[in-house]
Structure formats: C-alpha cells, structure tokens
Amino acid sequence: MSEDFYSALGVSRDADEDEIKRAYRKKAAEYHPDVSDDPDAEEKFKTVQKAKEVLLDDEKRQMYDQMGHDRFEEADKRGATDAGRGGGMGGGGMGGMNDIFEQFFGGGGSRSRNGPRQGSDLKTRLRIDLEDAYEGVTKQLTITRPERCPDCDGAGHPPDADSRTCSACNGQGQQTTVQQTPLGRVQQTQTCSQCGGEGTIYSETCSTCRGDGQVRNEATLQVEVPGGIRSGQTLRMDGEGAPGENGGPNGDLLVEIQIEEHELFERDGDDLRLRHPISFPQAVFGDTVEIETLDGSVEMDVPAGTQSGETFRLRGKGMPRLRRRGHGDLYVQVRIVTPDSLNDEQREALEAFAEAGGEEIDVEKGFFEKLKRSF
Template sequence: MTSRAYVARDYYDILGVSRDATPDDLKKAYRKLAREFHPDVNSSPEAQEKFKDINAAFEVLSDPQKRQIVDMGGDPLAPGGGGAGPGGPGGAGPFMGFQDIMDAFFSGGGMGGASRGPRPRRRPGADALLRLDLELSEAAFGMESPITVDTAVVCSVCEGSGAADDSQPETCDTCNGAGEVQSVQRTILGQVVTARPCPSCSGYGTVIPKPCGKCGGDGRVRTRRKLTVKIPSGVEDGMRIRLAGQGEVGPGGGPAGDLYVEIHEKPHDVFTREGDDLHCKVKLPMTAAALGTRLTVDTLDGQESVDVHAGTQPGSTLRIRGAGVPRLRGGDQRGDLYVHLDIRTPTKLDAEQERLLHQLAELRDEEIVEPARGNGFFSRMRDAFNGHA
C-alpha cells in the first residue's frame, strides 16, 4: 500500500499577501476575505471551505513560530506533522516531523525549556443552559417558577476527591509527579526536548489506586435537582436569567459554573408583542365606524372601554396608554396597547337594507354606478356570436 505525500499549503497565497507581509497586512487581508466568505454572508459550501482555509492561514501566519515553519517549506497544520526536509511526514530516522516540533514549542518543552507541571484534578465546571416557556402574562408581570435541571454535582461519597474511603491519590511512578514525560529528538532546528502528558496519570501527576465506586474517580455525579427561578416583570423572548453557581460542578469537585435560564414566550391568542407595547385587532361594523361607538377591549389587566369617534376610517388605530407590558427594571412604567380597527363592509344586503343605503347615498349626493344589466358592449358582442344580433 503506497502513501500519498502531503503537499504543504501556501498560506500566503490563501490570504493573497506577499511573503514579507506585516502583521497589519495580514489583518487587513483576513478581514477583507472574512467579510466575503463568512457563513453568515455567503452560505455556499465552497465559501464555507474557503472560510476555513482563511482562518487556518491567518492563524498560522499570525504566529511567528508557525510562520517560520511555513517559510522553511513546512506546514504546521499538516496531519501527523508536515514539511520539507529530513523527517517529513511518515519519515523514519533520527529526525522528528514538524508536528512534533510544534508540540515542542507549544507544549512547554521547547529547546530544553521548563516543564508545565501536573494539571490539577480539581477544575472549574461548565455553564448550563435551560429553556423555560412562559405565557405572555407571566413574562409581563413576572413570577417564581420551579425548574428541574440535570447537572453534575459533587459526589456525596468521596466529596470530590475521587478516591474511595481507604484510598488516597499517590504520586505517579512514571512521571514522578511531574504530570508529563519528556523525550529528546534531533530536528532540522537542532536537538529538541518534547514534553507530553504522562500516559499513566493523564497529566495529573498522581494516580488513584482505588477510585470512588460512585463517581469512578471523577469526583462528581449527575443528578436531577429542583430549583426556583425568579422571573422579573418585563422579560422578553430570548432573554437569559443567570443563576450563579448552579451549573455543572467541575472535575474533582471543582467550583460549579452558572446556570442560564433562557426565556421563550408563547404566542398569545389576542395580543402580539413589540418590546413593551402590545397590539391587537378588533372587527368593527361599517355603521359603528360611521356613527361612533364605545368598545370594550380585553387587556392584560382585564377589560377596558374605549371610544370610537364617528367617522373613523379603515386602518385606524386606538391607543390605550399604560396598558402594555411593564418595562424591565423600569419601576411602574409600562408600554401601550394599540387597538387596530378592522372596519367591515357588509357583503350581503336584503332589499330593505339596499334601499336604505341608496337613500343615504342620495341624501349625501353620492354617485352610485349601477352594475351592467346585460345591454353593454360585451353583452352585445356575446349575443352576436350566439346569433341573436
């Protein structure tokens, strides 16, 4: 089975800059290309791949050490280590690949550099996110809502240590507590000391002979908890409420992250919401709009009467001040309720109603165009074709 050689990418060509480009030149080129190929602007699959290449090129050329490897003919992002010269990809012998060189530079080993030391078993936990569906009135006036969350909590048996009662973490025999092991290899840059996490202790520097039977040595377990979240009045769809320290407990019983409760407001049967204002539509007969009337309108606080003045035109809107949603952290301030009038014209009239409307039109001196009675031009043409001319 033959293997294909990896061809190093020309990151300068990807960004469209010269090999002596300054950091400012790189930033300008990256921003220009990012605006053109960002997935939010250009959704084509080719653009997405191009955007990945642009990011990779900027990442490499912005790093002096990675850029030096590119200038030497290598590719620091090549799988398994890339580059030209001795010790290239898949090469055997006393030289290491470029990926190993990068590991040496960025893992704390370097050219015989200092050790990183063991990583702590106790680390901070991640944040958690929970969706909460609310009715309009609940979001408007606030409430206290019970919620159920599934998160990691400190193990009650080992209290976060990860060890059984009769066991304690012991120093790793492989790395002697350093958390990493080092090796010396020759490269095209000379002798390089590489440091990698210890395979025996996973970089902790200690091992647990008898892990806790409940948490398996992680110091935390998943459980379902019930909490109460206070919803302030005026929250909107998409807002998040932060509950500090109620997220995931970290490995080794580390401090918990935060819990974010994301508000999702359910659609309402009557009202639509725009910020702190509410909108609704009310059907109104033509005669009521012409003569004027008094409407009873539903609001979040109950029913309220509002006057419709005589001669109100289609598309008119009535405003009820202070009948909207309370403003978030706005004290007693509230938005308004807008009532949009849908004035309806009757579609079917009996003989008496039609006579009265004709009479009204005559009194108002309004011209009425009578419908065609069959003696118009098109009627005569139809009769001619039918042989009745």
C-alpha cells in the same frame, strides 16, 4: 469585537488598575446578555471580561503587550488545552493561560495544574406565556445535570483506596514537551493522561461514578423571571451549573427564555399590537369600545368617520420595561366587520343610506361587496 483589549475597554495602553476596573464595570453593564439588546452582546461581554482579566494581571499584561493582540490570541488557542472551562454565555474563562505562560516564557511547569477550577456553565431553555412575561413569575425548572458524586465526594475513588505516585509524570500531574514553532522555542505542558493531573494512581475507582467524580442527577430549581423579559434573553443562576474540580466552585446555569405566541397580542419590543373589530355604524358615528389589555379591560374612544385599518395608541398599556420604569404602549388597529346577514329593518336602512348617497345598488346582490371594497 475585533479591536484589542485596550480598545475593547476604551482605555489607553498606560491605564492603571483603577481605570481598567471602572471601564470594565461600565462595559459589562452595557453588554451583559441579561439586559442588552445588542445582537452581539454575548460575544462583547466575553471580550470585556477577558480584557479585564488579562490587563489586571501583571504577567499576562506584559505578555500581551510584548506579543500583540493577534499573537497572544493565537497562543491562547494553541496552548490553552482546557480553555473555555466555565466560559459559557458571559463566562469569559481563561482555562489555558498556565500553558501560555510556559510556552512564552519557557517555564518549567511551576504553576500547579491541580488547583481549584470552576465548573462549566450549563444552558437550558424555559418557555413561558406572554402574561408571565408581563407580570413576572416564579417557575419550576427541572434539568438533568452533572453533580459531585456523593459517595466519593468527587474524588473518583473510595477514601480507603491504596495510592501510588504516577510513574508517567513522577507525581507532577503534568507532562512537558518542547517544540520549535514559528513563535520560537515553545515548551508545552499538558495534563498527564495516566493520572488525569492527580499525580497519583489509585488502586480502585468509585463504583458509583466509575472514577469520574461526577454523576448525572435530576434537579428541580426555582427560576425568578422578571417582568418585561423578552424571548432570547438569558437568566443566570449562580452556582447551579456543573461542579468544579479540585474544590473549585460550581459553574452557572444559563436559562434562555422563550415566550409563546399570544392569540390576541403581537409583541414589538416593549410595545404590543392588537386588532379589534368594530361595526360599520361604530365607524360612521363613533363610539366608546372596550379593549382587552394584559392588565384588564380599558375603554377607547373611536371617533366618527374612523376608517378600517386605522391604528390608535394607548399609552402605557404595553409591556413593562425590563429593569426600567414605565411600560410600552398598546397599538390598536380597528377593522370594520361586515355582517353576514341582515333583517328587514337593517336592509331598508342600508338601502336608504345608499340611495341618499346617489348610488343605485342592488342591496341583495352587491351592496356589502362594495362596502368591503370601500373599507
């Protein structure tokens, strides 16, 4: 999406807060990666999320209107040193906007970098079979993920560790530099490298997490897979991602669904396709045949004179439509099967059939080859 944030939401530049919220809800429902078939849904969803966040914040909106879309995005990329935290599929994070404020308005770092921050989103894949995608299923999923250290509760140091003010940043948790850039005088504030933004240096680190505040553990989760889901679609599990920082909420876990190929059915959106063999007499005289579906067997009428390769439609026998009513259809393509061997009675009958049609065919050498070419 190359348009600016107003165009992305479909609102005018003087739109009020209520208009922006209504437009966002409409666009978010349209482009949510869990339900949208748009190949660019994930990117569009991120854009409308960011548009909403910028345009509903008076300071950010003022900066956006003054700088314009391209310069704002350039400043975001240059100044957002931790941009994208929590911004996985559908995340739309704005992690570096504090720096942008300081760059554009020449601030002195009054906004705290030590406030709560949401954890990053994690992503994994889950393979299911077509029957599971048809019925909907609850699956167990085991992942290895970062979690808050249980011994130091994410602090990175023992509770009784001695502490002192960081001399590199004077306890601010930030270090500020001033540069001249094509955008003008830029004041850039970064997290202090000595104390990691804490403003405090501790006498010892946690032996369990080695000061990271996080450990990697294996977790087993229950995933609810809705009926009708397609390969490539993503389920979001709120709060099951990486732990937040400074008391912030966890990120989310994004589960991309992969559906295994089926031995009988081919999927085409909400429709299914199936090849079904019939005999030569069934094709000539017509018959009622039993067809396998994902919901059990059903009967299908094969009319007299059916040709090999002809396709019949069974309405409502395809996949359920995700979060909508009804099912797709099942398309059955019939194939006439030529027998490998015949008994004497069958040979006589087929020879009589050929003679009745005025054909002089040596049944032993070529009749079935001609049948194959005909059907």
